[in-house]
Structure formats: C-alpha cells, structure tokens
Amino acid sequence: MNYILKVSFSAFLSFSLLFSPFMSTQSHAFTEQIMDVGAKGQNVIDLQKRLKYIGFYAGEIDGIYGTVTKEAVRNFQTKFGLEQVDGIAGEKTKEMLLKASKDLYLTPAGPELNTEFSSQDIQYMAQAVYGEARGESYEGKVAVAAVILNRVEHPDFPNTVKGVIFETRAFTAVADGQIWLEPDAEAYKAVYDAINGLDPTKEAIYYFNPDTATSEWIWSRPQIKKIDSHIFAY
Structure with a gap:
C-alpha cells in the first residue's frame, strides 16, 4: 500500500512496553455475540x-x-x-x-493478552492490518500493527488506536475504503502478537512503499529496515 504520512519533526520517544506487570482487576467480558461454527474475531x-x-x-x-x-x-x-x-x-x-x-x-501468568485494548481497538487494528498489508508476509502484517501501537505511544500522534488509524491522510486503507474489509484470522493474530511486544520494525512510526511514494519528505525519515514492499522508518 502507499506511504503513511504525518508532517512532524519531533524527536522519537521509545515505545513503552504494553504488557504492564500489574493487570486490571476487572474481568474482561464478552460481547452479546452468540458464537458457533463460522464465527471469528x-x-x-x-x-x-x-x-x-x-x-x-x-x-x-x-x-x-x-x-x-x-x-x-x-x-x-x-x-x-x-x-x-x-x-x-x-x-x-x-x-x-x-x-x-x-x-x-488478573495475573501476568495468564495466556498472552493485554486488557489495555478494547475489542473495538482489536477490530480496528485487524481491519487496518488487513487493508494495508494484505498480501504481505506475516512479519509485514505484524509490522503494520506495531507501527499503529508505536504511534499510540508517541506524543506527535493521537493516543488512541481509533485516533491513530483514522487520522487524516494517515493510512491508505482508510482513504480508499479498504479499512472496512473483513479481516482474516492472520490479521487478528498479527495484532495480538504486536500487542504482546513483537515489533519487527524496531519501534518505527512511519512506513511507505518506495515504488509508489511521491513525498520527498517521507524519504528524509531515518530508515530502519525494509519488510516486503514497505520501508519502515522513524
């Protein structure tokens, strides 16, 4: 997909760990959905x-x-x-x-899960990953999810998942409507891996496709690595 653009020149702050050693004491509840074969998410x-x-x-x-x-x-x-x-x-x-x-x-010993994020956050992120990185490798999908989370933690971006994803001109998938496609299981898995600390981008806050990027500014960002068709940068 195309580059992610945000005109900002502030210094990058390190991505803080999402998995707090002290988890919420409130029980995480299901929605009203009745689940049977074919359900997903x-x-x-x-x-x-x-x-x-x-x-x-x-x-x-x-x-x-x-x-x-x-x-x-x-x-x-x-x-x-x-x-x-x-x-x-x-x-x-x-x-x-x-x-x-x-x-x-209630304990950090439980299976991988971070209650900081709501089911709606997970849904939006999975939709963004599917829309932005469909056709990329699994690493590329996790990388897109990681960038979203890194932006949530960065002072130059909105501090919510929804705010980051739907920020004006932030994601091509939002601009072209692919954000509303139904994500597959791999997109959800990539989101959970990113939430639980997997970040193949090494704390990137931008990414772009070098074959389609038209902005000179995005090329000025310090590049970290290339994963599939995207270059990830600070």
Whole structure:
C-alpha cells in the first residue's frame, strides 16, 4: 500500500512496553455475540484463550470458531453442568466461562493478552492490518500493527488506536475504503502478537512503499529496515 504520512519533526520517544506487570482487576467480558461454527474475531480469541487456560482447548488461538473450538465448548458445558450441551457459546456458557477463568486477566501468568485494548481497538487494528498489508508476509502484517501501537505511544500522534488509524491522510486503507474489509484470522493474530511486544520494525512510526511514494519528505525519515514492499522508518 502507499506511504503513511504525518508532517512532524519531533524527536522519537521509545515505545513503552504494553504488557504492564500489574493487570486490571476487572474481568474482561464478552460481547452479546452468540458464537458457533463460522464465527471469528476478538470474542472467539477470548473464548479460545479462556478455554485453553482452564484446559479444555488445545488448538491454535486463531480467532476462528471451528469444530475443535465447538468440541471444546461442548466438553466445557458438560463438565460444568450446563443444561444445554450444544457446543454453542451463548449467554450462560460465556457467563460460566468468565467465572471459571476469572484469574486469566488478573495475573501476568495468564495466556498472552493485554486488557489495555478494547475489542473495538482489536477490530480496528485487524481491519487496518488487513487493508494495508494484505498480501504481505506475516512479519509485514505484524509490522503494520506495531507501527499503529508505536504511534499510540508517541506524543506527535493521537493516543488512541481509533485516533491513530483514522487520522487524516494517515493510512491508505482508510482513504480508499479498504479499512472496512473483513479481516482474516492472520490479521487478528498479527495484532495480538504486536500487542504482546513483537515489533519487527524496531519501534518505527512511519512506513511507505518506495515504488509508489511521491513525498520527498517521507524519504528524509531515518530508515530502519525494509519488510516486503514497505520501508519502515522513524
């Protein structure tokens, strides 16, 4: 995709660690979505993480509600005495799962998750990654997510995920409408990896495609590395 442009000459501040040693003591709740085979996204990722944490799910945390996830839910429903054992994550199943896995979000020892970001933040980031880096390698997708997070932490940019992504002229995917495409599981996974500290860009706050960039200014930014079709820079 095209370059990311923000006219700013302030010095770069180091990207602070997102995973605080003291996590929120508030339980992270699901939305009202009823999950069954075919569902995907943030809620499914949370569901899989919780099931995995308490020993019911051994599959990949991929955000896709497939047959393995359904069977894990069915086993959970049976074990916890729920009246309806159908493998569908409805209200009662989610409520019981929240209780059974309450410690997941209270200790740093739980599976990879950062409660600083809402499900809407995750959704917007996945959409941005899919729109900007579709067709790039997995590293390239994580890199785009990392840039978004680095900008949230940088004083020259908005301090929210939504503010960064929808800032005027910030992302080509927003300008051309690709931000509203449905992201795939790999886009969600890339977002979670970035949230949990993976940053192949080494704290970049800009990236651009050298084959399509028309701004002389973006070329003046100190370059870090090239990943696929994008050059990442400070």
